[in-house]
Every structure is written in structure tokens, then in C-alpha cells.
Amino acid sequence: MTEPSKPQIRQLLASTAAQAATFLESLDERGVAAPASLEELRGRFDVDLQDEPLDPQQVVDELVAAADRGIVAIPSGRYFGFVIGGGLPAALAADWMTAVWDQNAGLYVGGPAAAVAEETAGRWLIEILGLPSAASFAVVTGAQMAHFTVLAAARHRLLAAEGWDVNRDGLFGAPPLRVLVGADRHATIDRALRYLGIGTASVQEVTTDHNGRMDVGHLASLLDAADDPTIICAQAGEVNTGAFDPIDEICRLAEPAAAWVHVDGAFGLWAAVDEGRRHLVAGLDRADSWTTDAHKWLNVPYDCGLAFCAHPDSHRAAMAVRADYLVHAEDGGPREEMDWNPEFSRRARGFAVYAALRSLGRSGITNLVQRSCRHAERFARELSREPGVEVLNDVVLNQVLVRFHGSNADADAHTRAVVERVQHSGECFMSGTTWHGAQAMRISVVNWQTNDDDVGRAIAAVLAAHRR
Numbered sequence: 001m002t003e004p005s006k007p008q009i010r011q012l013l014a015s016t017a018a019q020a021a022t023f024l025e026s027l028d029e030r031g032v033a034a035p036a037s038l039e040e041l042r043g044r045f046d047v048d049l050q051d052e053p054l055d056p057q058q059v060v061d062e063l064v065a066a067a068d069r070g071i072v073a074i075p076s077g078r079y080f081g082f083v084i085g086g087g088l089p090a091a092l093a094a095d096w097m098t099a100v101w102d103q104n105a106g107l108y109v110g111g112p113a114a115a116v117a118e119e120t121a122g123r124w125l126i127e128i129l130g131l132p133s134a135a136s137f138a139v140v141t142g143a144q145m146a147h148f149t150v151l152a153a154a155r156h157r158l159l160a161a162e163g164w165d166v167n168r169d170g171l172f173g174a175p176p177l178r179v180l181v182g183a184d185r186h187a188t189i190d191r192a193l194r195y196l197g198i199g200t201a202s203v204q205e206v207t208t209d210h211n212g213r214m215d216v217g218h219l220a221s222l223l224d225a226a227d228d229p230t231i232i233c234a235q236a237g238e239v240n241t242g243a244f245d246p247i248d249e250i251c252r253l254a255e256p257a258a259a260w261v262h263v264d265g266a267f268g269l270w271a272a273v274d275e276g277r278r279h280l281v282a283g284l285d286r287a288d289s290w291t292t293d294a295h296k297w298l299n300v301p302y303d304c305g306l307a308f309c310a311h312p313d314s315h316r317a318a319m320a321v322r323a324d325y326l327v328h329a330e331d332g333g334p335r336e337e338m339d340w341n342p343e344f345s346r347r348a349r350g351f352a353v354y355a356a357l358r359s360l361g362r363s364g365i366t367n368l369v370q371r372s373c374r375h376a377e378r379f380a381r382e383l384s385r386e387p388g389v390e391v392l393n394d395v396v397l398n399q400v401l402v403r404f405h406g407s408n409a410d411a412d413a414h415t416r417a418v419v420e421r422v423q424h425s426g427e428c429f430m431s432g433t434t435w436h437g438a439q440a441m442r443i444s445v446v447n448w449q450t451n452d453d454d455v456g457r458a459i460a461a462v463l464a465a466h467r468r
């Protein structure tokens with residue numbers, strides 16, 4: 001086979017764009033869960049790899065056909081599982097161009113436009129989220145790596161204050177660090193600490209209330225009990241309930257102890273863009289580091305997370321890299337992304353973030369947060385009217401936790417059955433969870449497409465599953 005010609009490549013891209021539009025237009029009718037079984041998908045994909053090259057058009061056509069029944073309609077406005085956004089059209093198109101341009105956004109020289117788009121998007125984000133204007137930032141794969149990035153900065157700074165250079169001397173023999181976390185923190189906090197060599201023996205749990213909010217009285221007593229250098233991991237938006245730790249109070253307690261306050265705001269940080277919900281993150285600008293996701297509420301396609309740090313020197317010290325063959329710009333010059341990121345070579349994620357922010361504008365971002373929260377309130381209001389349906393959380397944001405009491409089965413079994421029936425119906429998708437020992441359905445509203453009609457259809461599907 002010869003190399004594809006320019007007209008053939010143009011034809012391939014045009015037909016792929018048409019397939020993409022067809023998929024997006026199918027979302028109203030398509031079932032939300034993927035209908036295919038594991039066996040079916042293996043049957044479609046697991047062919048012998050042939051010896052000869054294949055025509056790219058054939059490869060893509062067959063890939064799309066093979067994948068179709070194994071695709072979850074995550075971009076649908078009726079996907080309410082986990083906390084998963086859709087892709088804004090401008091962000092999706094910018095993401096296509098990112099692949100086409102194929103920049104290496106590790107260094108300015110590998111993609112000057114990528115570095116500048118990212119620099120601008122970072123500045124916009126710091127401003128709209130109400131973070132200190134001098135904060136540094138990084139665009140990474142998700143909140144997981146965002147935690148890793150800025151907790152590395154925390155580790156560096158706290159040990160430096162003890163006279164210990166972690167870059168030179170590592171952790172062997174280092175002064176002990178201790179980390180205080182809420183009992184309902186996200187699992188990615190523990191995993192980031194594990195990556196950083198901070199074991200579970202150094203982590204202490206602060207008790208939380210029925211909604212997952214940190215008990216500051218308990219935090220204060222733990223802080224008083226020892227004076228080891230301390231990181232406090234607070235949370236803006238618990239993944240089940242949407243609860244916010246009292247950040248202002250936490251920062252006030254942290255100050256005399258010189259503790260580093262990190263805020264996991266994977267989706268909850270966006271409460272800052274809404275005047276009516278900004279009180280939930282009061283004191284946010286007093287923290288030392290923050291993480292959020294662009295692939296959740298900002299509706300940038302996967303994968304894209306954001307880290308921010310109030311101590312740019314420590315951030316850079318923890319991440320920067322030099323090698324003889326790398327051409328770094330002079331200090332005060334352009335952004336060299338790899339000095340802020342754990343990655344070396346990397347995708348130019350800043351383009352899609354830039355496009356998402358521009359396409360929504362300030363009012364569009366606020367509106368997206370407000371209407372998602374309004375949909376969540378409607379879920380809670382209409383579902384809780386039904387006998388046997390109990391909303392477990394205080395609905396402060398976009399998350400609703402629902403438990404179902406059946407007449408014939410215990411509530412845990414009935415709740416599991418309702419979740420399964422709803423997923424199976426294809427009408428919408430909600431995931432299940434165990435909240436403080438009880439089975440529950442989680443409803444998370446973050447998709448830009450979700451409208452009143454979607455919510456109405458989803459409520460009807462949930463009630464039908466409960467009544468059956």
C-alpha cells in the first residue's frame with residue numbers, strides 16, 4: 001500500500017467529522033449505558049493483527065463500528081454518573097486541533113502558541129476562581145496529578161523550613177511530616193501522598209459530620225497535639241454530597257501552626273464563580289494550594305486537571321527540570337510548561353481550556369454552575385415527594401444522594417436494584433455508592449447539555465425503577 005495522498009487525508013478527516021456529528025446527534029435517542037457485553041466487545045476488537053498496512057479510512061470506519069455498542073453516552077445531558085462533564089463544542093473542536101497541531105507543550109520551543117494560550121487561560125482561571133493573582137498553576141491530566149503537583153510543592157516548602165532539602169536528600173532521614181485529612185476526603189489525596197513517599201502512618205483523619213464536612217474542633221485538637229510540619233487537606237465539594245469543609249476556619253487554625261492548607265476542589269471550586277454560592281468557599285484565597293478539574297464542570301474533553309499554588313518558588317523547585325539538550329527561555333521569558341508540571345513531553349491541554357473559557361464567557365460559566373445546581377435541587381425536591389425515597393444529603397451544590405426504601409427488600413438491596421434498573425433502562429445513568437454505611441444513588445449534574453427535559457426524563461426513569 002502506498003502512503004495516503006493529501007486528498008485521501010482530507011477525505012478521511014471530513015468523513016470522521018461527519019461520523020462525530022452523527023454520534024453527537026444520536027445522543028437524544030441512544031441509550032446512556034453501553035449495551036455491549038465484554039464478550040461482544042472482545043469479539044469485535046480481538047482480531048489477529050494483519051501483516052500488511054490497512055487503508056486509514058477502513059481502519060477508522062471499522063474502529064467506529066466496533067466501538068459503537070461499547071460507548072457510554074457520557075456527552076449526553078442524561079449522564080449523571082460519578083462527576084463527569086461533557087465537551088463544550090468549542091473545547092471539543094480545539095481539542096481536535098490540538099491533536100492535529102501535535103505540539104509538544106513541555107517547552108516554549110515545542111509549541112509557542114500552546115505556551116501562550118496556557119499562560120492566558122491560567123491567568124483567567126486564577127481571576128475567576130478568586131485565587132491570589134500571584135499564584136502559579138499547572139495544567140495536568142486531572143485532579144489526581146494536580147494534587148501530586150502541588151503537594152510536592154508543600155513537601156518541598158515544609159521540609160525546607162526545617163532546613164531539609166528534599167531534592168538533594170530525599171526522604172530518608174527527613175524530619176517527619178504529618179498530613180491531616182477529612183474522613184471523607186477523596187481517594188486521590190491518599191494516592192498523591194503515596195506517590196510522594198508520605199505513608200499512611202503520617203496521615204491523621206479529622207472526623208466529619210453527616211454531610212462529610214470536617215469537624216474543625218477535632219482539627220484544632222489534632223493541630224495542638226503535635227508541632228510536626230503539617231499539611232491540611234481540605235475539600236471543596238465532597239464527591240458524594242458536595243459538602244464543603246469550612247475553609248476560612250481551617251486557614252485560621254493553620255496560620256499559627258504554619259501548616260500548609262491544600263484544597264481539593266475538583267468540581268466544588270467552581271462555587272466561587274457564583275455570587276450566591278461563593279460563601280461555600282469563603283477564605284479560599286487564604287489557602288496554599290488548590291486543585292480542580294477542567295474535564296468536570298468546565299466541560300473540557302478528557303483529560304484535563306488544574307493545579308494552583310500560592311508559593312510559585314516552591315512549586316517550581318518541586319517540578320523544574322534541566323538538561324543540556326533542552327533550550328530553556330531566559331528567566332522572565334515565556335512559560336516553560338515542564339517547570340510547573342510532572343510531565344516532560346505533554347499534550348497542549350491549554351488550547352481546549354482556553355476555548356472553553358472563551359466560548360462560555362464569565363456569565364456563561366456562572367450560568368452553567370447555577371443551572372446545574374438548580375437541576376440538582378429539582379431532583380431532590382421531586383424525588384423526595386415519592387413515598388420511600390429519601391434524600392440523604394444537604395443539597396448545597398450539584399450532588400444529590402438518594403436512598404430507596406422498598407416494601408419487599410431492605411433499603412440497601414432495593415437501592416442497588418433501583419440503580420441497576422435505571423442504568424439498564426438507558427434513559428439516564430446514575431452511579432451507586434456507600435455513604436456512611438448506607439447504599440445510595442449518586443446524582444451529579446455537571447454537563448453543559450443537561451436541560452429541564454433531561455431532568456424530567458431522568459426523574460421519571462428513577463421513579464419507575466423504584467415503583468417496579
Ligand SMILES: *Cc1c(COP(=O)(O)O)cnc(C)c1O
Nearest residue numbers: 083142143144186188239266293
Ligand atoms: C473527581 C475527583 C477527584 C479526582 O479527579 P480526577 O480528575 O479523576 O483525577 C478528586 N477529588 C474530588 C473531590 C473529585 O470529585
